[in-house]
Amino acid sequence: GPITTDMKTLTEEIEKFAKDKRVEIDTLKIREEYRKDFLGNVSHELKTPLFTVQGYIETLLDGALEDKNVRRKYLQRASKGVDRLIYIVKDLDMITKLEVGDLNLKRESFDIIELIQNVFDLLEMKSAKKRIILTFDMEYDKPVMVYADKEKIEQVLTNFLVNSIKYGQSNGTTEVSVENLIKNKVIVRVTDNGEGIPKQHIPRLFERFYRVDKSGSRSEGGSGLGLAIVKHIVEAHGEKIYVESEIGVGSEFSFTLEKSESKKID
Ligand code: ADP
Numbered sequence: 421g422p423i424t425t426d427m428k429t430l431t432e433e434i435e436k437f438a439k440d441k442r443v444e445i446d447t448l449k450i451r452e453e454y455r456k457d458f459l460g461n462v463s464h465e466l467k468t469p470l471f472t473v474q475g476y477i478e479t480l481l482d483g484a485l486e487d488k489n490v491r492r493k494y495l496q497r498a499s500k501g502v503d504r505l506i507y508i509v510k511d512l513d514m515i516t517k518l519e520v521g522d523l524n525l526k527r528e529s530f531d532i533i534e535l536i537q538n539v540f541d542l543l544e545m546k547s548a549k550k551r552i553i554l555t556f557d558m559e560y561d562k563p564v565m566v567y568a569d570k571e572k573i574e575q576v577l578t579n580f581l582v583n584s585i586k587y588g589q590s591n592g593t594t595e596v597s598v599e600n601l602i603k604n605k606v607i608v609r610v611t612d613n614g615e616g617i618p619k620q621h622i623p624r625l626f627e628r629f630y631r632v633d634k635s636g637s638r639s640e641g642g643s644g645l646g647l648a649i650v651k652h653i654v655e656a657h658g659e660k661i662y663v664e665s666e667i668g669v670g671s672e673f674s675f676t677l678e679k680s681e682s683k684k685i686d
Pocket of ligand 1: 612671
C-alpha cells in the first residue's frame with residue numbers, strides 16, 4: 421500500500437542523506453590531513469634556516485661582535501640564512517596560489533628560444549661556479565613562437581635548469597632543446613648528465629617536499645617545491661610533463677607547449 425511505499429522512499433532518502441554526509445565528512449577528513457601534513461612540512465622547512473640565523477646572531481651578541489676577524493663572516497652567514505628563508509617563503513606562496521587554483525594565467529605569444537637564452541644568462545654565474553655548461557640544441561635556428569604565460573614558463577625553465585646544476589656533476593653539461601611535436605605543439609627538453617634518479621622515486625618526484633636525498637637537497641638550498649610548482653604550471657596550461665632518468669647517466673625533464681600560429685588560426 422501507499423504507507424509501505426512512503427516508508428521505503430523515506431528510508432532510501434535517509435540512507436542517501438547519510439551516505440552524502442559520510443562522503444562530505446571523508447572529504448573534510450582528507451582535507452584536514454592534507455592541511456596538517458602541509459603545515460608540518462612548512463614548519464620543518466623553515467626551522468633549519470631560522471635556527472642558523474638565530475645561532476649566528478646569538479654568537480655575535482655573546483661577544484663575537486667584538487672580534488673583527490669573525491663578525492663579518494657570521495653576519496654573511498646569517499644573511500644567507502635569511503635569503504634562504506625568503507626563497508622558501510616565495511616558493512610556498514607560489515605553491516599555495518597554484519593549489520587553490522588562483523593562478524590566473526596571462527597567455528601571450530612569445531619566442532621560447534629567446535626566453536631560454538634569457539634564463540641561461542640569469543643562471544650563468546650559478547652554472548659557471550659548478551663548471552656546468554648550458555647548451556642549446558635546436559631543430560631550426562630561428563624564433564619559435566609559443567602561446568603561454570611567459571613569466572610562468574620562465575619559472576618552469578629556471579627550476580629545471582637550477583636542478584640540473586644542483587644535481588649535475590661539475591664539468592658536466594645541460595642541454596636544452598626545442599622540437600616540433602605533433603600538430604601545433606613543441607616539446608622543450610632539459611637534459612643533464614648528472615647523478616640520475618633511482619626508478620622507485622620517479623613517480624613521487626613531483627609531490628611537494630619530496631626529495632630523493634633529503635640532506636643533499638637541503639644543503640643545496642632547495643625547498644623541495646620546485647618540481648611541484650613546475651607540474652602545476654604545466655598542467656594549468658593543459659600541457660604535459662615528462663621525466664626520464666638513469667642512474668649515472670643523467671636525467672631529462674620535458675614539457676609541451678602550444679605554438680602560437682595555431683592560436684591565430686582559431
Ligand atoms: P629540491 O628543492 O629538493 O631540488 P625539487 O622539487 O626541485 O626540490 O626536486 C625534488 C627532488 O628531485 C630533488 O630533491 C632531487 O632529489 C630530485 N631531482 C630533481 N631534479 C633532478 C635532476 N636534474 N637530477 C637528479 N635529481 C633531481
